[in-house]
Amino acid sequence: MGLWARLFGRAAPPPEPVAPPPDSTGKLIGQSLLRLEINTILKSNMTGEPMPPLPIALLDIAEEYCSKLESFGLSQVELARGLFAEDPDTPRSSLEIREQLSPTFDRFIAIRGLARTLLQRKEQARLASPGREGTIAATLPSVDEVTTSRMVQNCEIILDIIKRLPRDGLLWGHLRLTRAQLQGDDRGGASPLRLGPYDISPTQLMRLRKVWDVGTEEIVAQTSISLSGDVLMRVSPLLMTPEYRGLLDIHRDAVSMSTGYWRDLMNAAVTLATVAAGALLGSSKR
Structure with a gap:
């Protein structure tokens, strides 16, 4: 018997539910009014499409980051092992990686780790480059390093967003799905999934939209x-x-x-x- 029951002869009342922290949209808008940032970005093959539903937008980001890491020198084997270390059927090709990829918390943890590994590798190669030791050029990161560093930072943003999602919410469940499952390509004619509305604050939506908009292009x-x-x-x-x-x-x-x-x-x-x-x-x- 607990202390409350011994003192008052009855069970303790259930704890009052803790209200979730209020959305900081007003604060974010206020901060946005205090500072303006304008970026000009070089991008090939623009489609001009709006941001898709959130799980597909997160999957777009994950696929783009994996493709960019591979183009920066990460091998397909390293990429597959980093993403699907616990999967006995580890994919081998870029196509198989895309087909099995889902935008879960663990996948973005893996992408962040792979990006950090590649960033360290490129920095070591730059500093050890013949004829550049101790020069100013050796201290300046390359475009690849800047882009990889941005991917690491953006993964941190995405991980923070995912951590705040309700575990019983629609979006949390959809993050476990692949592109084919999200778009209904493997549902055999069944009705497509209802992609939204999702329980996400305007603040987090604005943060995610910027990550999706900027992508991996050069500013x-x-x-x-x-x-x-x-x-x-x-x-x-x-x-x-x-x-x-x-x-x-x-x-x-x-x-x-x-x-x-x-x-x-x-x-x-x-x-x-x-x-x-x-x-x-x-x-x-x-």
Whole structure:
């Protein structure tokens, strides 16, 4: 018999359910208004399609990262063993890897580990390159290293998102499925799966959308503007060549468009705050 029962002669009441932490969407929007970031990215074979349902978007990211790691020098054997270490039927080809891949927490753990291994390997090769020991060039990471490092960071974001999902939710269950299972290709004419709506906060959705949008492409220009007036612009040396200099004009247009939109958002936020304050003051006088 517990202490509560000995003292009061009855069982202790069930604990009060703990409310989940409130979504930080308002905080995120407020932070977004304080800082603006504009990226110009080089991408081949653009389709212009919107982000698909969440499990397919996560699967897109996982497949793209695996393909990029392989193109950066990771062998198919290393990739397969890293992803399917516990599977007796370890896939051997890139096609088999894609067919068996599912966007689970464990798969993104594996992708992060493979990316870290490759990143360390490339860094060691760069530092040990003949004739570059101790030079400034040896200290500068390559494009492959920068992209691989971004994949590691984005896997951290995805893992944090997945950890926050309810275990009995629809999305958590769909993360265990392959592309064929998600799209109904192996259901023999059965009705397709209901891909959504999913129990995910707007904050996490915005984080995932950015990971999906940027992908593994090279960011050639980036401008960051803060409300304090600080402006930081990063430009790839590629844009200094005559062939690609026109991309700077495209980036300037994007910055101009974004700052105009940012200004409108700031004005709308100020207007809403003024109206809310006026309504609050008016009600308190009654």
